[in-house]
Amino acid sequence: MDPSGILPWIQNQFPGWVAITLFVIDALVRIIALGTIPYRRKPAAALGWLILIFMIPFLGILVFLFIGSPKLPQRRREKQHEINQRVKTATGNQAIIGRSDHLVLPLSTAAQLNYELGALPMVHGNSFELITDSVYCIDEMTEEVNRAQTYVHFEFYIVALDDTTRPLFDALIAAHKRGVAVRILIDHVGSIGYPGYRSLVKLLDSSGLMWRRSLPIRPWRGEYQRVDLRNHRKILVVDGTVAFTGSQNIIHPSYNKKANLRRGLMWKDLMVRCTGPVVDELDAVFASDWYSETDDALFGEFDEELDAPPESTGIMAQVVPSGPGFDQENNLQLFTHLIYNANREVVISSPYFVPDTALLTALKTESQSGVDVRLYVGATNDHWVAGKAQESYYDELVEAGVTIYQYHSPTVLHAKFILVDDEVTVIGSSNMDERSFSMNHEVTLFIVDEEFTQRMYALEREDFQVWSVPLDAEKWGNRSWMRKYAENVCRLGSALL
Numbered sequence: 308m309d310p311s312g313i314l315p316w317i318q319n320q321f322p323g324w325v326a327i328t329l330f331v332i333d334a335l336v337r338i339i340a341l342g343t344i345p346y347r348r349k350p351a352a353a354l355g356w357l358i359l360i361f362m363i364p365f366l367g368i369l370v371f372l373f374i375g376s377p378k379l380p381q382r383r384r385e386k387q388h389e390i391n392q393r394v395k396t397a398t399g400n401q402a403i404i405g406r407s408d409h410l411v412l413p414l415s416t417a418a419q420l421n422y423e424l425g426a427l428p429m430v431h432g433n434s435f436e437l438i439t440d441s442v443y444c445i446d447e448m449t450e451e452v453n454r455a456q457t458y459v460h461f462e463f464y465i466v467a468l469d470d471t472t473r474p475l476f477d478a479l480i481a482a483h484k485r486g487v488a489v490r491i492l493i494d495h496v497g498s499i500g501y502p503g504y505r506s507l508v509k510l511l512d513s514s515g516l517m518w519r520r521s522l523p524i525r526p527w528r529g530e531y532q533r534v535d536l537r538n539h540r541k542i543l544v545v546d547g548t549v550a551f552t553g554s555q556n557i558i559h560p561s562y563n564k565k566a567n568l569r570r571g572l573m574w575k576d577l578m579v580r581c582t583g584p585v586v587d588e589l590d591a592v593f594a595s596d597w598y599s600e601t602d603d604a605l606f607g608e609f610d611e612e613l614d615a616p617p618e619s620t621g622i623m624a625q626v627v628p629s630g631p632g633f634d635q636e637n638n639l640q641l642f643t644h645l646i647y648n649a650n651r652e653v654v655i656s657s658p659y660f661v662p663d664t665a666l667l668t669a670l671k672t673e674s675q676s677g678v679d680v681r682l683y684v685g686a687t688n689d690h691w692v693a694g695k696a697q698e699s700y701y702d703e704l705v706e707a708g709v710t711i712y713q714y715h716s717p718t719v720l721h722a723k724f725i726l727v728d729d730e731v732t733v734i735g736s737s738n739m740d741e742r743s744f745s746m747n748h749e750v751t752l753f754i755v756d757e758e759f760t761q762r763m764y765a766l767e768r769e770d771f772q773v774w775s776v777p778l779d780a781e782k783w784g785n786r787s788w789m790r791k792y793a794e795n796v797c798r799l800g801s802a803l804l
Contacts, residue, residue, distance in 0.1 A: 333364050336360065336364045336368050337360065337361060337364060340356070340357060340360045340361075340368065340371075341357065344356050344357055344360070344371070345357075355799065356371055358799070359371070378631050379532060379533075379536060379631045379632050380532055383532075383599050383632055384632055386595070386598055386599050386632075387595060387599070387632035387633065390426075390591075390594070390595040390598060391425075391426035392426075394426045394427060394591055395426050398427075398428050401422075401428050402418050402419045402421075402422035402423075402428055402429065403415065403418050403419075403422075403428060403429045404428045404429070404430050404431070404584075405430065405431040405432075405623075406431070407429075410623075410755065413644075413645075413648035414731070414755055416644070417641060417644050417645060417648075417753065418625055418753075420640060420641065420644060421625050421627045421637070421641055421753060422625075424627075424629075424633065424635055424637040424640065424641075425626070425627050425628045425629065425633070425637050427588045427591065427592075427625060427626045427627070427628070428625065429623055429624065429625035429753070429755075430583070430584035430585060430588070430623070430624065430625070431583075431584070431620060431621050431622075431623055432583045432584055432620060432621035432622075433581065433582065433583030433584060433585050433621050433622040433623070433624045433754075434581075434582050434583055434621060434622060435579050435580065435581055435622060435624075435752075435754065435759055436579065436580040437577065437578075437579060437762060437763070437766065438551075438553075438577070438578040438579070438580060439575075439576075439577060439578075439722075439766070439770070441555050441560045441574065441575075441576050441578075442471055442559075442560065444551065444555055444576075444578045445471060445472060445474075445475055445557065446474070447551070447580065448475055448543050448551055449474045449475045449478045451543075451545045451549055451551075452475065452478040452479055452482055452543075452545060453478050453481070453482070454545070455482045455487045455545050455546055456487065456546055457487065457488065457546045457547070458487060458488040458489070458490070458544075458545075458546060458547075459479060459482055459487060459488070459489045459490070459543070459544070459545050459546075460490050460542065460543070460544040460590060460593040460594075460597075461479065461489070461490065461491045461492065461542075461543050462491075462492040462493075462521070462538070462540055462541070462542045462543075462593050462596060463492075463493060463494070463540075463541050463542075463543075463556055463557045464494045464497040464498070464537070464538065464539045464540065464541060464556055464736070465494070465497050465498050465501060465556035465557070465558055465562070466493045466494075466498050466504070466507060466556065466557045466558065467498065467501045467502065467503030467504050467506075467507055467557070467558040467559075467563060468503040468504075468506045468507035468510060469502070469503045469558065469559045469563055470559070471558070471559040471560075472503075472557050472558060472559070475557065476507070476510060476511075479491070479516065480510075480514045480516065483514060483515065483516040488517070489516045489517065490516075490517045490518070490593075490597060491511065491516065491517065491518035491519070492518070492519055492520075492521045492538070492593070492596055492597060492600065493507075493518065493519075493520060493521060494520070494521045494522065494537055494538045494539070495520035495521060495522060495523040495524055495525075496522070496524055496534065496535075496537055497537055497538070497539070501558060501562060501563060501564070502563040502564065503558065503563055519597075519600045519601060520600075521537075521538035521596060521600060521748075522536060522537060522538055535742075535746055536631050536746050536747075537746065537747050537748070538596060538630075538747070538748040539736050539737075539743065539747035539748055539749055540552075540592065540596070540628075540736050540748050540749060540750040541553060541554065541555060541556065541578075541736050541750070542589050542592060542593050542750060544586060544589055544590045544593060547586055547587060547590060548582065548586060549580065549581065549582055549586060550580075550581045550582075550585070550586040550589045550590070551578055551579070551580055551581070552578070552579055552581065552589055552735060552736070552750060552752060553576065553577050553578035553579050553722075553723075553734060553735065553736070554576045554577055554578065554721050554722050554723045554735070554736060555576035555577075555578050555721075556576075560573045560574045560575075560576075561573055561574075562574065567689075570717055571717040572687065572689070572717050572718075572719050573717070573718055573719065574718075574719045574721045575714070575718050575719065575720050575721055575722060576721045576722055577656075577722035577723070577724060577734065579734060579752060581624075581752075583621055583622070583624075585624045585625075585626055585752065588625070588626035589626055589750070591626075592626060592628045592750050593605075595628070595632075596748065599632070622754060622755075622756040622759055623754070623755045623756060624752055624753065624754045624755070624756075625752075625753045626750065626751070626752060626753075627641055627735075627750070627751040627752075627753055628748070628749070628750050628751075629737065629744075629748070629749045629750075629751065630746075630747060630748035630749055631745065631746060631747075631748070632748065636744045636745055638735075638737045638743065638744060638749055638751050639663070639665065639666065639744040641733070641751070641753065642666060642669075642725060642733070642739075643665050643666055643669045645725065645727045645731060645733065646666075646669040646670060646673055646725075646727070647669050647672070647673065648727070649673050649678050649727045649728055650678065650728055651678060651679065651728050651729075652678060652679040652680070652681070652726070652727075652728060653670070653673060653678055653679070653680045653681070653725070653726070653727055654681045654683070654724075654725065654726040654763075654764075654767055655670075655680075655681070655682050655683065655724075655725050655726075655739065656682075656683040656684075656720065656722050656723060656724050656725075656771065657682075657683075657684065657723055657738050657739040657740075658684070658685055658688070658719065658720050658721045658722075658723070658738060659688075659690065659693050659697065659738040659739065659740045659742070659743075660682065660684050660697045660700070660738070660739045660740065661693060661696045661697050661700070661739070661740035661741060661798075662700065662739055662740070663741060663744065666739065667700065667703075667704075670682075670704065670707070670709060671703065671704065671707035671709070674704075674707045674708040674709045675707050675708060679710075680708070680709045680710070681709070681710045681712065681767075682704065682709055682710070682711045682712065683712045683714060683720065683767075683771050683775060684697065684711065684712070684713060684714070684720065685713065685714050685716075685718070685719055685720035685721075686713040686714060686715060686716040686776070687716040687717055687718065687719055687720075688719070689719055692797045693740070693797075695793050695794045695796075695797035695798075696794070696797040696798045698794050699794035699795055699797065699798035700798075701778060701783060702783070702784065705778065705780045705783070710777060710778075711777065711778040712771065712772065712775035712776065712777055712778070713775055713776050713777075713778060714771065714774060714775045715774045715775065715776070718774070723735060723736065723737055723738060723739075724763065726760060726763050726764060726767070729757050729760060729761075730755055730756060730757040730760050731753075731754070731755060731760060732752075732754040732756070732759060732760045732763050733751055733752070733753055733754070734751070734752050734754070734763075735749065735750050735751035735752050736749045736750055736751070737749040737750075737751050
């Protein structure tokens with residue numbers, strides 16, 4: 308409603324003094340919002356909130372007060388800072404442990420950036436196995452848990468009990484019974500709506516092992532924070548010797564929903580089995596989240612391992628945690644740094660590609676500079692609003708020379724990675740959207756190794772390109788105005804998704 312018409316409308320609905328009071332409150336809400344909401348917010352996010360508040364002031368300000376802060380409560384942020392300092396002390400305040408003279412400058416500065424933001428150093432002596440089959444990956448996890456002797460740390464966003472995951476939970480419970488310290492973190496809001504979650508809760512409660520809901524929303528138990536700040540990490544660590552991380556949740560690839568089964572939807576993920584010092588770094592990320600939920604600090608279990616002399620052979624890698632517990636957007640800063648330093652090619656796979664201005668500008672700039680930029684997205688998207696917001700960026704990306712590939716339907720592309728030139732791979736849980744940059748806890752592997760990166764390019768050639776269709780720019784440009792309208796409306800609110 309036009310502000311000039313608010314007072315007459317209010318006067319017709321309420322007594323004079325009530326009308327004037329409501330008008331003054333309405334005006335104050337708008338004026339205060341205009342001067343306070345943009346503080347340390349990206350212009351797009353601030354504009355989204357201001358549009359909402361100006362259109363529906365009273366409801367808008369209530370929604371803002373409820374979910375407007377992109378940060379965790381102060382106590383949780385203090386815990387993260389404490390953990391960062393402990394990790395930096397345990398690693399000797401070194402951004403790169405071991406030989407680094409062979410690293411080109413953009414990669415050594417990337418490692419320094421990651422260390423300043425996330426506290427974990429780049430380390431030698433790692434090895435990685437790519438796993439592209441979700442069911443096989445769960446089987447591999449189960450085998451490792453069956454071999455566990457000391458501890459198992461399990462942290463995932465969506466977790467459910469079904470025929471695919473039951474053997475893994477049976478293995479976790481069996482490990483607990485034989486004296487292994489099993490600790491489980493499951494995102495509360497992420498998992499609660501999926502078939503099999505309630506059965507899993509009953510099973511875990513009756514098992515006696517240690518488990519917690521990440522970022523729980525249970526105000527009746529005094530457990531509450533902003534609803535849409537979530538723990539999106541995927542980590543399994545066994546005995547500090549082997550770990551798994553990547554994009555996969557612990558659920559059947561159909562996500563157990565009848566609608567998905569009717570449509571034949573199956574999620575395609577990418578996981579990495581890790582050995583070497585990065586296992587301890589992934590364990591440190593788990594420990595930080597466990598400490599946040601339980602006040603139980605686990606760092607005494609592996610302080611010495613983090614301080615152990617590193618190997619100067621094997622793959623160089625670094626774990627990059629990010630999320631609302633940190634002061635900055637760690638993953639976004641790494642992504643843009645690497646893209647701007649590309650010389651020949653950049654390959655990105657993301658199920659939800661809704662870039663902020665910095666990332667979008669980086670991709671367009673590099674493409675227009677002659678770098679071969681290839682983007683893989685799904686032809687099928689399980690979130691309609693996010694999907695339409697994503698499509699709103701296709702025109703300008705194609706105009707800048709970016710090649711967009713749509714992975715075939717009905718597969719839901721869920722793998723998340725970036726390849727840069729010959730030797731850089733970034734792989735983990737993070738999407739390319741505002742939610743993953745600022746609202747979700749994410750974990751990313753920054754890998755510098757030519758042989759491993761060539762394996763990733765082979766996967767792109769033999770799988771992603773085979774099962775994808777390049778976007779037809781001319782046909783796309785002729786889509787209906789109604790579709791463009793829907794895309795633009797969804798894009799307008801993308802900063803708030």
